[in-house]
Amino acid sequence: xxxxxxxxxxxxxxxxxxxxxxxxxxxxxxxxxxxxxxxGTEAFAADGPVFxxxxxxxxxxxLEPHIxxxxxxxxxxxxxxxxxxxANELLKAVSPAPASLSAVFLAAGKDPAALxxxxxAAQAFNHTFYWKGLTPGGPKAPAGxxxxxxxxxxxxxxxxxxxxxxxxxxxxxSGWGWLVLDGxxxxxxxxxxxxNPLQNGQKPILTVDVxxxxxxxxxxNRRADYVKAALDNLVNWDVAAANLG
Numbered sequence: 001x002x003x004x005x006x007x008x009x010x011x012x013x014x015x016x017x018x019x020x021x022x023x024x025x026x027x028x029x030x031x032x033x034x035x036x037x038x039x040g041t042e043a044f045a046a047d048g049p050v051f052x053x054x055x056x057x058x059x060x061x062x063l064e065p066h067i068x069x070x071x072x073x074x075x076x077x078x079x080x081x082x083x084x085x086x087a088n089e090l091l092k093a094v095s096p097a098p099a100s101l102s103a104v105f106l107a108a109g110k111d112p113a114a115l116x117x118x119x120x121a122a123q124a125f126n127h128t129f130y131w132k133g134l135t136p137g138g139p140k141a142p143a144g145x146x147x148x149x150x151x152x153x154x155x156x157x158x159x160x161x162x163x164x165x166x167x168x169x170x171x172x173x174s175g176w177g178w179l180v181l182d183g184x185x186x187x188x189x190x191x192x193x194x195x196n197p198l199q200n201g202q203k204p205i206l207t208v209d210v211x212x213x214x215x216x217x218x219x220x221n222r223r224a225d226y227v228k229a230a231l232d233n234l235v236n237w238d239v240a241a242a243n244l245g
Contacts, residue, residue, distance in 0.1 A: 051091075051101055053084045054128055062136040066229040071217045079213050080127040086120035101125040102198060109199055122194035126176060130209045135236035146205075146241040153186040161231050163188045168208040168227045177227070179206040181244060206240045 056076055061069035091098065098104045101121050108118035141157055142150060154160040160179070167190040168177025175192045180202040189197055197204050208227055215226035 050088050051084060051124065053081050054131075056131055058134075058136060063134060063234055066233050067134075067215075067226075068218050071215070074217065075209075075213055076127075076131065079211075080124070080131070083120050083123040083127060087117065087124050090117045090120065101128075102196075105194075105196065106198060109195075119194045122196050126194065126196060126207065127209070129204060130176075130207050130214075133206050133236050133239055134230070134234045135239070136234070138235065139237045140232075142237040142241055144241060146237065146244060149181075149186050149244070160186070160188070164206075164208065165224070165227050165231055168210050169224045171210050174211040177208040177210060178202075178204055179240070180204055203243070203245070205243045206235060 056072070059069075060072045060076070063072060087101070087104070091104070101124055105118050105122035105125060108114035108121060141147070147157070150157055150160045154163060164177055164179055167188045171177060171190040171192070173192065175190060175195070178189050178191065178197050180187050180189055180197045182202045186205065187202070189200075189202065191197065208230060210223060210227070215223060219226040
């Protein structure tokens with residue numbers, strides 16, 4: 001449940017070395033990361049780049065009774081913040097600033113020596129995506145193009161929710177359940193720890209965080225109850241639809 005400790009900063013040479021080794025041009029990733037609010041607000045300190053922790057789009061108690069204010073306070077205020085802090089610490093020496101968190105973790109994910117940077121940048125990205133995908137009192141089902149794609153890909157909305165819930169609940173250990181766009185179809189996938197579907201060329205549409213810190217204070221070991229509560233009551237289907245691009 002704990003986030004990674006603050007590691008030593010990468011030098012510009014080290015960062016550019018692994019980025020070049022991965023064959024990535026950071027600016028070319030902008031199309032892949034054109035989702036809603038993925039990387040937070042970028043600010044730039046005098047000594048290096050900073051990806052600012054985006055504010056929650058609702059009050060800490062807004063997701064109750066399904067997710068408590070206490071859980072949100074720890075999950076957002078401690079865990080999510082720590083991932084941003086750690087990524088920023090690692091990126092202090094990098095100049096010019098990376099284009100986005102997705103550019104950082106996609107490059108870092110191809111270099112075993114950059115594991116700490118990958119973990120923290122990807123987790124910052126994943127958590128921001130998760131928070132923006134939730135809302136109190138939102139629409140209970142998608143509409144428009146997203147609804148059509150769900151029907152074409154899964155048969156109906158309930159079948160999609162059942163598959164996403166099953167993937168999220170069955171993810172062994174820490175990780176994520178995802179609804180993704182893969183080619184012209186929607187799919188359900190799950191990833192371990194900090195991994196993200198963008199690494200496989202898939203576009204995230206919706207995610208369910210199944211790290212224990214996302215639910216343990218409210219649900220203890222009842223992950224399935226947390227997943228059901230989130231999918232039935234808290235998904236921001238407007239944001240999910242916008243993530244189609």
